[in-house]
Amino acid sequence: MVGTVASVVGLAIPLVLKWIIDGPVAAGDTAGVWWGGALLLAVGVAEAALFGLRRWLVARPLAGVEAAMRADLYRHLQRLPVAFHDRWASGQLLSRGTTDLQLLRMFLAFPLTFLLVNGVTIVVGCGVLLAQEWRLGLLLLVPVVPLIVLCAVFETHYSAAARKAQDQVGDLTTVVEEAVLGIRIIKGFGRHRSQARAFRTLSERLKDTELRKARLLARIWGLILTLPELALGAALVLGTLRVADGAMSAGTLVAFLSTALALRWPVESIGFLLAMSNEAATAADRFFEVVDEPVPAEPPGRGTGGGDGSGLRFTGVRFRYPDAEPGSPPLLDGLDLHVRSGETVALVGSTGCGKTTLTALVPRLHELTGGRITVDGADISGMPRQELRAMVAVAFEEPTLFSATVADNVRMGDPDAGDAELWRALEVAQAASFVRALPQGEHTQVGEQGLSLSGGQRQRLALARAVVGRPRFLVLDDPLSALDVHTEAKVEAALREVLATTTALVVAHRPSTVLLADRVALLSGGRIAGVGTHAQLLRTSAEYRHLMAGENEGER
DSSP states (O other), X not given: OHHHHHHHHHTXXXXXXXXXXXXXXXXXXXXXXXXHHHHHHHHHHHHHHHHHHHHHHHHHHHHHHHHHHHHHHHHHXXXXXXXXXXXSOHHHHHHHHTHHHHHHHHXXXXXXXXXXXXXXXXXXXXXXXHHHOHHHHHHHTTTHHXXXXXXXXXXXXXXXXXXXHHHHHHHHHXXXXXXXXXXXXXXXXXXXXXXXXXXXXXXXXXXXXXXXXXXXXXXXXXXXXXXXXXXXXXXXXXXXXXXXXXXXXXXXXXXXXXHHHHTHHXXXXXXXHHHHHHHHHHHHHHHHHHHTSOOOXXXXXXXXXXXXXXXXXXXXXXXXXXXXXXXXXXXXXXXXXXXXXXXXXXXXXXXTSSXXXXXXXXXXXXXXXXXXXXXXXXXXXXXXXXXHHHHEEEEOSSOOOOSSXXXXXXGGGOTTOOHHHHHHHHHHTTOHHHHHTSTXXXXXXXXXXXXXXXXXXXXXXXXXXXXXXXXXXXXXXXXXXXXXXXXXXXXXXXXXXXXXXXXXXXXXXXXXXXXXXXXXXXXXXXXXXXXXXXXXXXXXXXXXXXXXXXXXXXXX
């Protein structure tokens, strides 16, 4: 509103000029000229003040809008299932939360306002032109129809180019992120040149797309500048002739031309305002592609089931990934397993058989395709995820640490854990000694992805995070794979005490890890092929003997 008033105020300047020329100047009234000059100055100051006020009023709210949208996006990403994150490149998500939101904020701050302001200015200005001299006004309106057609064609082509460019920015962001996180691999294998070539290829594609955008904008802007200028030149010639014939006053011609010149900026700005609007529209599409992704609703409970409901029970569990090929067999198909309360079961199977997937089903990182899982008789599908994940702690083979202190990373397993609980968990994971040796102890920042620590240290902190809250159910995915044999033995000794007080499912590849369990379950062909003690399975299952003897090492 303020910007519109400022633009309309600016259109009063030509009217003041007309009054000065046809009045004080024509009459030789010097005092009137001075008053006219003062009035022009006042109008100019008022216009500038209104534009400044508009800028001040817009900046703060729009910064808040951008921050709120970014927070909404981040919150929504946290709620989306793991299957969604498996499909989307992290760079694409990152570009939507940074570049796209910046484009939206810029659109709300500038193009959106000026599309309205300049539109009103053009309409009011055309009215003023027609009121001053309708013949010349109609002449200036001749380019309107071809400009509308040209802008419609431009918008169609520019939208496609803008979307392509923003997707390419996301791809480029993904490559940069992967290169930074994988810098040790790149350097270790001497692949920096091939990575640079891959980056250069993507950069060239983005450059080509940006140049196409520039060519489209140059064409429409050239036409937007040329057609009105031709009409203005014709109006100037015709107006001069009319003044010479005495059919129009000089003041009217000056006012008419001043008004037409005041409309040059609103008309000329249409090109890049449309370009910025199209980029903002594609940015909004990309943003809402993620925000509109449905979060799985909490399905109703399906009862507690019969029989012994204590512990962790898998009944007829079926699972296939959402992006699996149609008609392909499920990864897990009719799996049945009961981990009794207080019992530890080791899960053993060949690589790719679905062990990690099965462990991810317990905290509902993935949703079942069929069957059911119960904890102490309660169907997990009918439990709020927050409640379920407070009962079940997990530690995965690939430990993920965050750019935070050691203590903060461990307390992600239990935010309310005190110092005693923190150090107990570190002792169980055999991490206390190396944590004390860090420059600031448990308050030391571990750095992005925990890369300032060794693989074994990261894995021990992940294990400490899993046990710090004394969970009722513990799911461990080969948690000791990165440890040397001596540290592994110490961790296993301390872990036995923890496992004695909880119900645990442990993915195991080594015989030493298997020996932590009360029983062993062999996963094969999407089902549990056998359950028993380590000794029993060695006697009864050839596949289990091969796994323990490492005879399928080539497959792994």
